[in-house]
Amino acid sequence: MARSTRQASLDAPLGRTTRLARTPQPSRDRFGRFTEWVARAMGTPTFLLMLTLFCALWMTYTVIAEANDWWRFDSAALGFTALTLILSLQASYAAPLILLAQNRQDDRDRVQIEQDRQRAERNLADTEYLAREVVALRMSLADLTGELVTKDTLRQELTRLIEQLDAREDAEPADSEARP
Secondary structure (H helix, E strand, O other): OOOOOOOOOOOOOOOOOHHHHOOOOOOOOHHHHHHHHHHHHHOOHHHHHHHHHHHHHHHHHHHHHHHOOOOOOOOOOOOOHHHHHHHHHHHHHHHHHHHHHHHHHHHHHHHHHHHHHHHHHHHHHHHHHHHHHHHHHHHHHHHHHOOOOOHHHHHHHHHHHHHHHHHHHHHHHHHHHHOO
């Protein structure tokens, strides 16, 4: 059996080359986060103000540069064709990116709704369990006392037990402090 001449590296599992183990893997979610960023950015007053400022500057420059053909790259006489194309291109990319971001949000909402539903089911089951336990407690107390236990009787009994526990806790630290 021939040994490999390659030195084994402690940071890579056997059978894998170190080069493959260190190659960064692109995040599958990177494009989704980008679409959400674009959707959030396009929905801000800052974006609308900057787009308005860009269009105003473009049209001002085009009108001023109309006299000099060398500086002009768009024509006011032709209805700002280049500006129209740029804005159309921006809109044609913005709509699908916003839809992708909305789809991701819908997926997150769906997961959140399912988690809320499961949490509500657990809360209902816990509440029903506690209700059954209280009924069982009342029935066992009724068996011991021979009479039906009311809420007031149960409340008084629980208060008495809590007072007994508090008295024990107050007595225990004094005993433990006295011990060496």
